[in-house]
Amino acid sequence: MNARGAVRVEFTPEQLAEVRRLQGLYPDRRAALLPVLQLAQEAFGHISLEAEEYVAGLFDLSPAHVHEVVTFYTLFFREPKGRHVISVCHNLTCHLLGAQQVLAHLKERLGVEVGGTTPDGRVTLLGVECLCACEMAPMLQVDDRYEGNLTREKVDWILEGLA
Ligand code: FES
Structure with a gap:
């Protein structure tokens, strides 16, 4: 749990290796942000503010930048979604x-x-x-x-x- 009482989000070592592989596919590693967010959604069920902050740290981006991306696309869920x-x-x-x-x-x-x-x-x-x-x-x-x-x-x- 973090200070806000939310469950801590963190990739497994295998998922982190996938993040590094995706980032290595592009001249600018920020181009891997969308597939990494997809990975985060699969791993955590949805993209919470904590997940945005975590992913931002993996890209040296501000959480606000990641939040703008997440809220732009309808395929990212910010709350747990239904079956x-x-x-x-x-x-x-x-x-x-x-x-x-x-x-x-x-x-x-x-x-x-x-x-x-x-x-x-x-x-x-x-x-x-x-x-x-x-x-x-x-x-x-x-x-x-x-x-x-x-x-x-x-x-x-x-x-x-x-x-
Ligand atoms: S307007 Fe194109 S599928 Fe609805």
């Missing part, structure tokens, strides 16, 4: 074809706001930019798979398939 992540596209095409109704239905079914995780840790709900399948709008991504041409019934079917 499943549903990301609803709310970019233009999906917006015009019903993304807000899809989000409203999901919020009602899950009882969470966008960015939230159900109390049982089953699902985290996100709103994201274009998922690059506009021809199937409205679209969402659930874990590693994509589902389009969404209707309320299809959203219900997707939810029923999540353990």
Whole structure:
């Protein structure tokens, strides 16, 4: 535990070796920041402020710099995420074809706001930019798979398939 009462984050020697390998791939080792943050997320479950500070130290960067990177990308989770992540596209095409109704239905079914995780840790709900399948709008991504041409019934079917 540190002074703020949070669990201390630290890579294993093997993970640190991977950090050094990634940093060695680039003329400027800061180019390895994104894959190292991905490694941190896999190791610690999410990127806490403590993890940002720890990773910053590995790159001789300020924690504020790492925080800016983490908060820019939607694929980094700053809180523990659910077992499943549903990301609803709310970019233009999906917006015009019903993304807000899809989000409203999901919020009602899950009882969470966008960015939230159900109390049982089953699902985290996100709103994201274009998922690059506009021809199937409205679209969402659930874990590693994509589902389009969404209707309320299809959203219900997707939810029923999540353990
Ligand atoms: S706007 Fe939603 S997939 Fe492109």
